[in-house]
Amino acid sequence: MLLDINPLVLPDPGLIIWSTLAFLILIFLLGKFAWKPIMKAIGEREQGIAEAIASAEKVKAEMAQLKNENEALLAKAREERAVLIKEAKETSDKMVAEARAKAKSEYDRILADAQSAIEQQKNAAITDVKNQVGNLVIEVAEKVLRKELSNRAAQEGYIKELADGVKLN
Structure with missing residues (x-):
């Protein structure tokens, strides 16, 4: 056995000094x-x-701020959309109400005109009937009077009777 390894053998002190010196020089050079x-x-x-x-x-803060601004803009846009829809509905309702009122007014006017025309035609018809009846009465009365007053004495008696019936103011 050529190699005898003894665990109690100490390393060479010169080797330790030179290794330490090399290490310190290395540290000095690295530090410098x-x-x-x-x-x-x-x-x-x-x-x-x-x-x-x-x-x-x-960037994260800016993104959060932009997100908040976008959400605020979206909320504002939603509010504006709701307002526009509400205004459009109100305008529509107003237009419908105005159209109904105008149609009712026109209906009432046409109805009044028709009633007035009917009344005028009725009055004209009544006047015409009265005139015809009056003419018939005059004709009948004339024929009756001619027949009854064909003699002169009866005619004078009838005139006297009429004159007595008339009251003077």
């Missing part, structure tokens, strides 16, 4: 030349991330 650029890159990265988060938050 690499640490600042690495920290700067990390800082820039953090700042970029923070700016991106802030920008995202700002």
Whole structure:
């Protein structure tokens, strides 16, 4: 057996010193030349991330504001639509009521005109009938009087009788 491994064997002290010295030089060189650029890159990265988060938050807030504005505009548009529909309905109802009132007025006027025309025609017919009856009465009376008053003495007696029946003021 060539290799005898003893767990209690300590490493070489020179190796420890040179390894420690190399490590310290490495740390010094990294701190002098690499640490600042690495920290700067990390800082820039953090700042970029923070700016991106802030920008995202700002965009999120703007989106929420736009959403609220859109909802407000939609609500306003709905209200305006409801008002327009209400006004249109009121206008329609008003037009229908006006048309009904006009039709009723026209109906009443036509009815009154018809009643007036009927009354005029009735009065004209009554007047015509009265005139015809009057003419017939005069003709009949004339014939009756001619027949009864054919003699002169009877005619004078009848005139005297009529004269006595007339009252003078």
